[in-house]
Amino acid sequence: GNSVTQMEGPVTLSEEAFLxxxxxxxxxxxxxxxxxxxxxxxxLQLLLKATKADDKGSNKGxxxxxxxxxxxxxxxxxxxxxxxxxxxFCALEGGSEKLVFGKGTKLTVNP
Amino acid sequence: xxxxxxxxxxxxxxxTNKKSLKCEQxxxxxxxxxxxxxxxxxxxxxxxxxxxxxxxNNSVPSRFSPECPNxxxxxxxxxxxxxxxxxLYLCASSLTSKTDSGNTIYFGExxxxxxx
Numbered sequence: 001g002n003s004v005t006q007m008e009g010p011v012t013l014s015e016e017a018f019l020x021x022x023x024x025x026x027x028x029x030x031x032x033x034x035x036x037x038x039x040x041x042x043x044l045q046l047l048l049k050a051t052k053a054d055d056k057g058s059n060k061g062x063x064x065x066x067x068x069x070x071x072x073x074x075x076x077x078x079x080x081x082x083x084x085x086x087x088x089f090c091a092l093e094g095g096s097e098k099l100v101f102g103k104g105t106k107l108t109v110n111p
Numbered sequence: 112x113x114x115x116x117x118x119x120x121x122x123x124x125x126x127t128n129k130k131s132l133k134c135e136q137x138x139x140x141x142x143x144x145x146x147x148x149x150x151x152x153x154x155x156x157x158x159x160x161x162x163x164x165x166x167x168n169n170s171v172p173s174r175f176s177p178e179c180p181n182x183x184x185x186x187x188x189x190x191x192x193x194x195x196x197x198x199l200y201l202c203a204s205s206l207t208s209k210t211d212s213g214n215t216i217y218f219g220e221x222x223x224x225x226x227x
Contacts, residue, residue: 036218042220043113043115043117043201043218043219044203045218046215046217049215098144098156098159099156100153103152104153
C-alpha cells in the first residue's frame with residue numbers, strides 16, 4: 001500500500017534559518033502529495049499540495065516540489081519565523097487509498 | 112476557521128460512560144471523516160462517509176459508533192472506552208471521497224478525549 005516517510009523530529013532552528021523537512025513516499029501510479037501543518041492546540045490545515053510530477057506547491061513562504069524520480073516532496077522555507085513553530089505532516093493520496101500521513105515533524109523556531 | 116467545527120473541544124469520560132463527539136461542516140462537502148491522532152503515531156483514518164453512506168471502516172472497535180444523518184453532520188458515539196482510547200479525534204471533510212482526485216481534506220480543530 002501507499003506510505004510516507006518523513007524525517008524524525010524534533011527540529012529546532014533559530015529565526016531566519018533555512019528549513020528543510022524531508023519526505024519520501026511509496027505509491028503506485030501518480031499520487032497527489034500534500035503538506036499539512038498543525039499549530040499548537042489546533043487541527044490540521046492544508047499548507048500546500050502538488051498533484052503531478054514537477055509541480056511546485058507554495059504557500060506562506062513554504063515550497064515543495066513533486067519529484068517523481070526520487071519519490072520525494074521535501075518542504076523548504078528560506079527564512080523561518082517563530083510563528084512557524086508547529087508540527088508538519090507530509091501526506092499522499094492515490095490509487096484506491098485514502099489520504100496517508102507521515103508521522104509528523106515538530107518544528108520549534110527560537111527568537 | 113476551516114469551515115469544520117467540532118464539539119466539545121475537550122472531553123473527560125469514565126470507562127462506563129456514554130458520550131458523543133459532534134462535527135459540522137459548512138463547506139458544502141459530500142464526504143466526511145473521523146481520524147484518531149495519538150502521541151507518536153501517524154494519523155489513523157477511522158471512518159469515511161460519502162453522501163451519508165459509510166464507505167470505509169478501518170477495523171475500528173465497536174465501542175466507537177459513527178453516525179452521519181446528513182452530509183453536513185457527523186457524530187462519533189463513544190461507549191465503554193479504554194484509557195488507551197485517549198487521543199485527539201479529528202473530523203474532516205472534502206468535496207468527494209473519491210481517490211486520485213487531488214482532493215483537499217479540511218480538518219476541524221479536534222476533540223481532545225481523555226478516558227479515566
